[in-house]
Amino acid sequence: MALIEIVRPDTDESQSGAHRVFTFFRDRLLSGELKAGDRLLAERELALALGVSRPVLREALRSLAMLGLLDIQHGRGAFVRAADASVLGHALTLCLAPQPNILDDVLQARIAIECQAIRLACERASERDLQAIACILDMLALSFDEPETGGGADYAFHLAIVRASGSGALMKIYEAISPLLMRSHVERRRDTFREPAITSRLVDAHREVFLSLARRDPDQAERALREHFLIGDELRRKNLISNYQPQEMKS
Amino acid sequence: MALIEIVRPDTDESQSGAHRVFTFFRDRLLSGELKAGDRLLAERELALALGVSRPVLREALRSLAMLGLLDIQHGRGAFVRAADASVLGHALTLCLAPQPNILDDVLQARIAIECQAIRLACERASERDLQAIACILDMLALSFDEPETGGGADYAFHLAIVRASGSGALMKIYEAISPLLMRSHVERRRDTFREPAITSRLVDAHREVFLSLARRDPDQAERALREHFLIGDELRRKNLISNYQPQEMKS
DNA sequence: TGCCTTAGAGTGGTAAGACCACGGACTGAC
């Protein structure tokens, strides 16, 4: 709740006011001088203290808020917010937006993260981590014929593996790509689902991944995981073909 | 150069003005309606057209600029900028800042990206990609005893592999983590370097990675790469030990 | 005495107007 101390940002000449104020706060956030939950001074006081006008200060604060670093509440004040991965996700989406085939391409990033994560998890996963994954696996097996809960369990399974890796960086990046993953998943699920042979293979694949992890065998775990992704890829291709076959060419 | 058409953003009630304008532009950017290079209307006209005051509009534009989506030039105007990975890098840095051991942890992300990238590269790399990597390898071999250029060539080698994967997502994420990688690298390089035995092993390791890639053998390429990372890790540990050994404990 | 209502103070949200600083283009002189 410390109301931040003010030191006039006399460095950083050449940058315009708002940008100066922006970097001022960003640096305090990076250095840990401002922690989540801290309340900033009132805008009028801050503007005075930093030697800028209120609109300029607001431009900077608003920018920080858009980045998810600040939580500005009408009538209450501005509070430092713990940076979550949602901003990262948005930034990534914006970066990747202009590129073609993003939804497929982001799958490569997913494979990259998960394969490394499961290797780390083989070394680092705690018993609790493994139990959690086992639990999700059970849910997965039970709900594999329900699209919604089944899809959720599927995602939870993979997320739990990444979490078990104990790597914050992998976790954050995985969270960042997950909104795009979701879009890809939704697009894919439209018609891929609901053939018993497929779903049972899917559950088996997950089980094998888990077993390799439980045996703490990195190479086999990664292999099982890659196998699982290959199956998904294969299914997708089959589906594409069967989708385009009946109606010749649509545009 | 299309000066954007204006449609009053009458949806999105409940959000404050600046945020409304922000999402207004963000959505146009995502949908491709605004392309890189486009010039926005003047602030005064935009404010009038969107039905907000100029300070409010500026708060939104400034936020977009901070995100790297807009390039606002004094005296010239505001231009749409191709989203590059630098913002992503900053966002990632901010997300990861509060966590301990980030510099080591981000290495895990690097390994993840590169291992998947080299697998893809084995399938997709063009002859030009391979030539480029070979060229960098030569530079690496020649300059392995110069800290600066050697370090640069090292980075360029790995970047070239990621580029050869042909995956935009992997590339963007790799670029995003590279500033953190740099920090880690600098920290590490302080004293790791300059033992001939080490540097020659380093060059050999790179060469082996390249050869596996040129033979388009994904499994071996990944193995070689992991080996390379392991060596680095081992060196780092040795160094830590030898650093702390001579002078007992320094605080 | 206790609770509810209400008014005030403090906060962010918005608007309008004016002026400054920079960049480019046009026009004039050389």
Added chain:
DNA sequence: GTCAGTCCGTGGTCTTACCACTCTAAGGCA
């Protein structure tokens, strides 16, 4: 033809004022 100066359009900033929201505390009522 070239160069310099001027002018206009642009973003950059400041000031002032007012509105809307939140919380709190004082006051009235039961």
